Each structure stands twice: as structure tokens, then as C-alpha cells.
Amino acid sequence: MDLKKIGIVTFVRAYNYGAILQSYALNYAINSLGFCCLTVDYFPKYFFDEYCRYKKISKKNLFNFRTWFDIFKWNYLIRRRCLNFNKFIIHNIKLTQNISSFNDLNKLSFDYIVFGSDQIWDLIINRNDDFYFGGWTDSPKIAYAISFSSSASVAKTFSLHNDEILKFSNLSFREKEYINNVPLHFHKSLDVVCDPVFLLDYEKWDLCAGKKNNKKYVLIYFVKYSPALISSAYKFGVENNLPVVCIPCNMSKNVFDGKNLKKDFPNIIIKNMLGPSSFLGFLRDASYVFTNSFHGTAFSFIFHKELFLEVNENERIQHLLSTFCIYDSKFKNNISAVTKNVDWEQVDEIINECKTNSVNYLLESFKCL
Numbered sequence: 001m002d003l004k005k006i007g008i009v010t011f012v013r014a015y016n017y018g019a020i021l022q023s024y025a026l027n028y029a030i031n032s033l034g035f036c037c038l039t040v041d042y043f044p045k046y047f048f049d050e051y052c053r054y055k056k057i058s059k060k061n062l063f064n065f066r067t068w069f070d071i072f073k074w075n076y077l078i079r080r081r082c083l084n085f086n087k088f089i090i091h092n093i094k095l096t097q098n099i100s101s102f103n104d105l106n107k108l109s110f111d112y113i114v115f116g117s118d119q120i121w122d123l124i125i126n127r128n129d130d131f132y133f134g135g136w137t138d139s140p141k142i143a144y145a146i147s148f149s150s151s152a153s154v155a156k157t158f159s160l161h162n163d164e165i166l167k168f169s170n171l172s173f174r175e176k177e178y179i180n181n182v183p184l185h186f187h188k189s190l191d192v193v194c195d196p197v198f199l200l201d202y203e204k205w206d207l208c209a210g211k212k213n214n215k216k217y218v219l220i221y222f223v224k225y226s227p228a229l230i231s232s233a234y235k236f237g238v239e240n241n242l243p244v245v246c247i248p249c250n251m252s253k254n255v256f257d258g259k260n261l262k263k264d265f266p267n268i269i270i271k272n273m274l275g276p277s278s279f280l281g282f283l284r285d286a287s288y289v290f291t292n293s294f295h296g297t298a299f300s301f302i303f304h305k306e307l308f309l310e311v312n313e314n315e316r317i318q319h320l321l322s323t324f325c326i327y328d329s330k331f332k333n334n335i336s337a338v339t340k341n342v343d344w345e346q347v348d349e350i351i352n353e354c355k356t357n358s359v360n361y362l363l364e365s366f367k368c369l
Contacts, residue, residue, distance in 0.1 A: 003036040007110035011118050013043035015051035015085040017279045018295030022117050025196035027093050041095040046127050052082045084275030105136045112366055117145035117196050121157045133164040142365040145174040145193050154181035170365040175319040193358035197298050198351050209280035219286035220246040221296040229310045232335045233290035234265045245269045307339045
């Protein structure tokens with residue numbers, strides 16, 4: 001009997017640790033269920049510009065040595081980082097041919113196409129790109145663990161792309177709170193499933209993270225730049241005589257190259273060229289993790305880390321903490337030690353239950369249950 005061919009549409013070329021690792025996890029999980037699964041290799045110009053664009057020297061700075069040096073350093077960092085991401089993608093995610101135009105999409109043939117996870121339907125992040133809504137294919141379409149940057153984004157997406165979304169055979173969200181913002185005629189078919197990173201067990205992520213580092217250190221990982229988070233982690237490291245390692249995923253020049261961070265925090269160690277596997281290794285081996293990232297939080301639970309979290313108004317993190325029965329409204333305006341008294345056995349049980357329900361959702365969507 002021929003294997004069912006499954007396609008995945010997701011942010012496979014957004015060179016962000018969470019985006020790439022959830023892409024890898026969903027691809028690996030579906031292939032492990034016995035399907036032939038390929039992720040559509042779509043690299044839109046807006047992601048290239050955001051993550052891979054080199055800087056050029058302007059005419060007025062042609063003879064400014066300092067500017068030449070800064071641009072050379074920036075381009076070197078970007079090149080090394082992109083090479084490390086690309087290496088991970090090529091070696092770990094089963095891809096289609098590169099999609100350079102919508103005509104290439106006509107060559108794809110799948111029994112089902114899974115759209116998700118992550119914020120692929122958030123119009124700010126996907127630049128209202130029709131590709132992520134599947135109008136280009138007649139294959140049965142399944143939405144898996146769709147997320148948004150905010151509740152307000154949900155209604156806007158369903159308003160502008162109502163016709164395309166109605167053609168999906170199955171719809172699921174990563175955060176149940178967003179269901180309240182979906183038009184009523186969709187409600188009978190909505191499910192809540194876990195982020196793909198929870199579909200893989202600790203052992204698989206441990207293997208992916210590579211060789212262990214036994215040194216003790218504090219890790220800062222942020223997507224949204226936060227002086228308060230960095231300051232809190234740095235102070236904690238100094239008080240406990242621990243080095244502080246910072247992995248920025250904010251591509252703003254003033255943040256990413258680490259120069260400005262070094263001015264305020266002279267002993268901070270900047271790691272801005274890491275690929276996804278190295279990122280996982282640094283997070284797994286950290287003594288303490290400070291983050292404001294959803295996936296930084298998710299992997300901290302998978303690896304049982306002592307986690308200091310900046311929640312603020314991040315609805316995605318609030319939902320994740322609620323899933324593990326540890327959310328407290330006081331977390332909103334503080335950098336809080338959210339796993340200090342956590343029951344890790346209970347966390348693992350919740351992860352396993354969510355994983356089972358989510359795998360069943362996929363199998364039912366593929367007409368296998």
C-alpha cells in the first residue's frame with residue numbers, strides 16, 4: 001500500500017529558532033507516524049530581507065573606516081548565522097523543491113496539506129501573503145496549531161480570508177482563547193492542539209541538542225528586546241557568580257550585534273551566530289533561563305529548567321502557563337521564577353496527554369482513525 005503524501009506549509013525559512021524548530025518537529029512527527037511528509041520550501045522575499053539581507057556601504061561613508069568595519073562585522077554575523085540555519089534545515093527537514101513562483105506550486109501533489117503551526121495566519125507576520133491560506137491547491141487542507149500575535153489579529157484574518165479558510169476540512173488552534181474571536185460559523189469544527197515541539201519527547205530533543213556542556217551559566221533568550229529582562233538576568237548572574245550568556249533573536253542592529261549590550265553589561269557573552277541545534281544545547285545546559293519567548297518557555301518545560309519569565313501581555317505564554325496549571329496574574333508585570341515549585345512529573349503528564357490528543361487530531365484529519 002502506498003504511503004499517504006502529506007505536505008506542510010509553515011515558516012520553514014524564517015530564521016528564528018522557534019519557527020525552525022517547530023517546523024522540524026511537525027515534519028519529523030508526521031513522518032514518524034508512517035506518512036511520506038515534505039515541507040514546502042517557500043522562502044519569501046520579506047523573510048530574506050528580515051533575516052539574511054547584507055548591509056551596503058553608502059557613498060557618503062566610502063572612506064569611513066569605522067563604518068566599513070561595522071558593516072563587515074554585521075555581514076559576517078548574518079552570513080554565519082544564515083549558513084548555520086540553512087545547514088540545520090537541509091539536514092533535518094524533508095523539503096520539496098524550492099518554490100520560487102506560484103507556478104512551482106502546480107507541480108506539488110499531496111493527499112493532504114497541513115498548514116501550521118506558529119503564527120502563519122497572522123497578517124502582520126505573513127504580510128498578508130495568500131500562500132499561507134492555500135488557495136493554490138485543491139488538496140484537502142488541515143490547519144494545525146494556528147496561533148496569532150494577539151486576539152485582535154484573529155478576527156481580522158478570518159474577515160479577510162473567510163472564503164479560503166472555509167475550504168479547510170479541519171481547523172485547530174494552539175491557544176484556546178483565540179477561538180472566542182473566530183466567527184460563529186466556524187465553531188463546530190475547531191480543536192485545540194499542542195505546539196509541534198511537544199510532539200517530540202525529551203530524548204529526541206536531547207539528541208538534537210548535541211554534546212552536553214557541564215559549565216554553569218545563566219541564559220538570556222529574547223525575541224522582543226527587553227532591557228528589564230537583560231538587566232534582571234545580568235544582576236542575577238553577578239549575585240550568584242555565574243557567567244551570563246545572551247542569545248538575541250531580535251534582528252535590530254543595535255541589539256543583534258551585541259555592541260550596545262556590551263556597553264551596559266560588559267561581561268555578557270553574546271551568541272548571535274548559533275544554528276538551531278546549538279541554541280537547543282545552550283538552553284538545555286543552562287542552570288537558569290531568562291526569556292520572554294514562547295518557544296524559549298516551551299523548551300524550558302521540556303528540559304525542566306529553572307525559568308525566569310517576562311510575560312507582560314504575551315497571550316501565547318499566558319496560555320502555555322495555564323496549560324501547565326501554573327499561571328498567576330502577578331506574572332504579568334514582573335520577571336517571575338515560574339518553575340520554582342513546579343511538579344515536573346505533572347508537567348510531563350500534561351505534555352504526554354496533549355501530545356496524544358494532538359497526534360489523534362492529525363490521524364483523524366488524515367482519515368486514519
